[in-house]
Amino acid sequence: MSVGIDGGDHNLFFIWPSLAVHHIDRHSPLYGLSARDLVDPxxxxxxxxxxxxxxxxxxxVTQARSSYLPSEILWGHRFQPxxxxxxxxxxxxxxxxLFDSTLVVDTPxxxxxxxxxxxxxxCASPSNSLLT
Structure with missing residues (x-):
């Protein structure tokens, strides 16, 4: 999975909190995943x-590792600033x-x-001619 740092490059200097972000697009392995899939055993x-x-x-050199199962992923949440x-x-x-606090965001x-x-x-529907 491609992961980047929100508002910066891949070189972090930990004097300030940073947010790692994975954008879900056609190239993401999570592209076909829905909220229902996360609760499906x-x-x-x-x-x-x-x-x-x-x-x-x-x-x-130091390393930190963690893992997340589907049941641990919060759909429609964002970390609180x-x-x-x-x-x-x-x-x-x-x-x-507030380190682990999240906010609910409107998410399909x-x-x-x-x-x-x-x-x-x-957008392709003929009845939506105003969109084109």
Whole structure:
């Protein structure tokens, strides 16, 4: 799976919280996955995440690993922002108590593939001449 860093390149410097992002498009292995698939016990896959880096002060390589099963993936959720600007201190603050907190976002329950098909059918429909 292609994963990038939201708002930056692939070289991280961990002085600021960063969000790893996988965009679900035609090239994604999750393209055909729907909300129903995540709760279906016959859906079997695992997303394994590995983060590897170098400790700047020692040059030592370190690695963190985690994995996620379908039942652990929250459909239609986004991580809550943990940084805020404090005008009194004239700087940003990080609230680590929100580290694992998510917000529900309006997300279709169908797969990205089904959504693309619906959009292409709506746009191709002769009754939608205003869209063309």
């Amino acid at each position: 016959s859906t079997e896959f695992e997303v394994v995440v590995m983060l590897e880096g170098t400790i700047e002060s020692t040059g030592q 943990i940084t805020t600007y404090n005008e009194e201190l004239i700087g940003y603050e990080v609230d680590y108590s 329950l169908c797969s990205a593939m089904e959504l693309d098909e619906i959009r292409s059918n709506v």
